[in-house]
Amino acid sequence: MNAALGAVAQAYIHTLDFTKDMVKAAMVNNCNAAFFLFARFYVFPQNSLELINLVRATESISSDPAHYMMYAIGTFLFVFNLALLGEFVAKTYKYNKAAVVSVTQKSHA
Numbered sequence: 001m002n003a004a005l006g007a008v009a010q011a012y013i014h015t016l017d018f019t020k021d022m023v024k025a026a027m028v029n030n031c032n033a034a035f036f037l038f039a040r041f042y043v044f045p046q047n048s049l050e051l052i053n054l055v056r057a058t059e060s061i062s063s064d065p066a067h068y069m070m071y072a073i074g075t076f077l078f079v080f081n082l083a084l085l086g087e088f089v090a091k092t093y094k095y096n097k098a099a100v101v102s103v104t105q106k107s108h109a
Contacts (some may be wrong), residue, residue, distance in 0.1 A: 001040035018098070020048055026099035033092050040081040048074045 009032040013025045050075070055067050 002036060005035055022095070022102040023099045025097040029092055029095045033088060036085075040084070044081065045078070047107060048077075 009028050011029055016022075016025050018025060026082055052067075055070060
């Protein structure tokens with residue numbers, strides 16, 4: 001769901017004219033960033049740990065190699081989310097900086 005919402009937000013942002021609508025683009029990007037943080041760093045870890053605890057409570061599969069693979073996959077996905085966050089923070093900073101410059105230029109004109 002986060003990827004779909006992010007794709008829709010980015011598609012909308014790229015339909016805007018950055019010379020006139022940079023503030024709107026930054027606002028949409030900031031809303032997208034907030035949902036990204038919520039989904040990737042609150043919902044995902046919470047649901048992953050819930051699944052791991054459910055598997056751990058099931059004796060028939062708690063010692064299965066698949067159980068340990070779940071830990072590895074969860075760790076790799078968390079690292080992947082951190083990599084995405086690094087890229088997203090840089091883009092969000094650029095959008096917000098451009099929006100501030102846009103507002104400043106309009107107020108001096």
